[in-house]
Amino acid sequence: MRAGHFKQSYLELVALTDSGAVKAWTAMLLVGCMALPWVASSYVLALATTILITAIGVVGLNLLTGVCGLISLGHAGFLAIGAYTAAVLAVDYAVPIIPGIICGGLLAAALSLLVGIPSLRLKGLYLAITTLAFTIIVTHSILNLDWLTRGSAGLSLPAADLLGISLAGKVSFYYFSLAACVLFVAAAMNVMRSRIGRAFVAIRDHDIAAEMMGINLVAYKLMAFALSAFFTGAAGALAAYQVRYINVDSFAVLVSIEALAMIIVGGLGSIAGAILGTIFMSLLPEFTRWLFDALGSGLTETFSTRALEVRGLIYGVVIMTVLRVQPDGLIGLWRDAKRLWSNWPFRY
Amino acid sequence: MNYFFALLGSGLAVGAIYGLVAIGFAIIYRATRVINFALGEMMMLNAYIAHTIGVHTALGFWGLVPVVIVVSVLLGLVIEFVLIRPMIGEPTISIVMMTVGLAVFIRSLVVLVWGAAPLEFSASPGDIVLSLGPVRLYLAQAIAIGLLLAIMAGFAVFYRYTRSGIAMRAAANDETVALLMGIDVRRIYALAWVLAASTAGLAGLLISTIYELGPDMSAFGLRGFPATILGGLDAVGGSAAGGFIIGILENLGEGYVGRGLKEIIGFVIILVVLMIRPFGLFGTRNVERV
Incomplete structure (x- = not known):
């Protein structure tokens, strides 16, 4: 019996995957995503x-x-920041969608350095506090910079088109988002397997040891922060194009917490986990509503009038339960199942 | 000049509230090295419970003070026991995320139970206006300032002279050594949560009498952050002083510079403090740099 899964060369170690099964599953997932518009309702x-x-x-x-x-x-x-950059560029300067998304990401990354430089020089929870402060500063600035952002009235975006193809329809925008998502996920996977990603992991696991190994902590932390802000800014720009109307109210602190809930539920530090968590948490409110509808309880009305609070309640409970019961998240469950499967009948 | 003193007066009052919240952050951070992001929500839940009790029993402001303290002690104990204690030894990020989850949970719960509209809070200590020289304050505002000063003094004595206070400092300094010296560290942690919940609970009661009782109240928890960062995350007295400074600056900024400044000035101060003096005005200097 094989005693373990060994990698014998550096190339094997940094390969995205060495498993044929994973490649097959990925291909099937992609085909499934491509085929979705034919079967799904709008x-x-x-x-x-x-x-x-x-x-x-x-x-x-x-x-x-x-x-x-x-x-x-x-x-x-x-x-x-990403959403407003793309929206302002599209409305006032008629910038097309792809440069808009890139600018949204870049501006978010640039502003992240403004917050990151003071807080990342320190250890501990300072980043959590300053980023919280940052969100509040951003939303209030957006509200008060009427001439640029239209204040509380919000901004309506024109429909985007890409190389002459209109992205106004749901199907075409779905394909565009799918392409963007695949691109960004591939980029994140490549960051993770490279020197940079390994440096990030080293910093997380033991910062002093990482520094002894020659990793420039400040530089790499800032890099992680800016990279992360770029992804999020780009997502914001895409979301602005999807909804075609943006308003400060859509960017409350709860959104940050939802995102954190997603990575915690999915499993910290794993890209597959982040995606699983996103899917799980996005479907959870839908699923609970469906469940209560099916049970025919009197709570249906609560769900429609107090949707935001019900979501908050669910998110709060899920965050606390997962942290308490399954700190590794969904991806941890999957790993346990896989280990059990391959080691059975032995424990390990 | 009258305008200035009016701003100063309301600044002092709101600063006192920030100070009370900031003390809550500092107590928990000092004892357990965790920032409790749910403090504002705990404060709000407490105020709502006090409101309900007040409506049913027709207790006045002073009658509600012991009620609030009892409720916050229970709330602090339950939260510490159910959510925080099992997490001891886990990475800080998990414990902090626990408090974030709790914050979202309480905020939604409050809106679902009591509704989103602000409630009428009738228990007020009275509408008497006090004049402190040129500064005029409502009685409730004066009580907030007086309470903060009293609590500051109380904590100074507590940390310096009482058995539990010294034990708490020991546990903050080095958990393992404190444990070996026979200190029940778990009890100390629970005590820290109870004390923080109580100061926050009193702040909640004052906010509902001075301003209003609504789901927006939890924002006071957020706005207590600048005070505790400015005063020093582990300095209890310093956080109170930070509260006064932030409160006055917010009001003067809004009054003299312009609209919208009030909400963000504190957070701009956070960024500046972290750049220049990350341990705050009165905190211990051993903030680690990377």
């Missing part, structure tokens, strides 16, 4: 598009919080 398709866009931001947050071990409570701020 509501499901919109939900799927939201999940794809959210996944980009959550994978970005995961690079910072899960991989590098720094908590941010301010990703709603980066989301807002």
Whole structure:
């Protein structure tokens, strides 16, 4: 019997995957995603598009919080910056969608340095506090910079088109989001297997040891922070194009917490986990509503009038339960199942 | 000049509230090295419970003070026992996320139970206006300031002279050594949560009498952060002083510079403090740099 799974060369170690099964599953998943518009209703398709866009931001947050071990409570701020950058560029300067998304990400990354430089020079929870402060500063600035952001009235975006193809329809925008999501996830996977990603993990696991190994802590922490902000800013820009109307209210602190809930539920530090968590948490409110509808309880009305609070309640309970019961998240469950399967009948 | 003193007066009052919240952050951080992001929500839940009790029993402001303290002690104990104690030894990020989860949970729960509209809070100590020289304050505002000063003094004595206070400092300094010296560290942690919940609970009661009782109240928890960062995350008295400074600066900034400054000035101060003096005005200097 094989005693373990060994990698014998550096190339094997850094390969994205060496397993044929994983490649086959990935291909099947992609084909499934491509085929979705043919089978799904337009509501499901919109939900799927939201999940794809959210996944980009959550994978970005995961690079910072899960991989590098720094908590941010301010990703709603980066989301807002990305969304508003793309919207303002599209409305006032007629910039097309792809440069808009890139600019949104870049501006978010640039502003993240403004917060990151004071807080990342310190150890501990300072980043959580400053990013929280940052979100509040961002939302209030957006409210008060009327001439640029239209204040509380919000901004309506024109429909985007890409190389002459209109992205106004749900199906075409779904494909566009799918492509963006695949691109960003691939980028994140490549960051994780490279020198940079390994440095992030080293910093998370033991910062002093990492510094002894020659990793420049400040530089790499800032890099993680800016990279994460770029992902989230790009996700914000995409979301702005999806909804075609943005308003400060969509970027409350709760959004940051939702994103954190997603990576915790999925499993910190794993890209597959981040995506699983996004899917799980996005479907959870839908699922609970469906469940209560099916049970025919009197709570149906509560769900429609107090949707935001019900979501908050669910998120709070899920965060606390997962931290308490299954700190490794869904991906941890999957790993346990896999280990049990391959080692059976032995314990390990 | 009258305008200035009016701003100063309301600044002092709101600063006192920030100070009370900031003390809550500092007590927990000092004892357990965890930032309790749910403090504002605990404060709000407490105020709502006090409101319900007040409506049913027709207790006045002073009658509600012991009620609030009892409720917060219970709340602090339950939260510490159910959520925080099992997490001792886990990475800080998990414990902090626990408090974040709790914050979301309580906020949603409060809106679901009591509704989103602000409630009428009738228990007030009275509408008497006190004049402290040129500064005029409502009685409730004066009580907030007086309470903060009293609590500051109380904690100074507590940390310096009482058995539990010294034990708490020991546990904060080195958990393992404190344990070996026979200190029940778990009890100390529970005590820290209870004390923090109580100061926050009193702040909640004052906020509902001075301002209003609504779900927005939890924002006071957020706005207590700048005070505790400015005063020093582990300095209890310093956090109170930070509260006064932030409160006054917010009001003067809003009054003289412009709209929208009030909400963000504290957070701008956070960024500046972390850049220049990360341990705050009165904190211990051993903030680790990377």
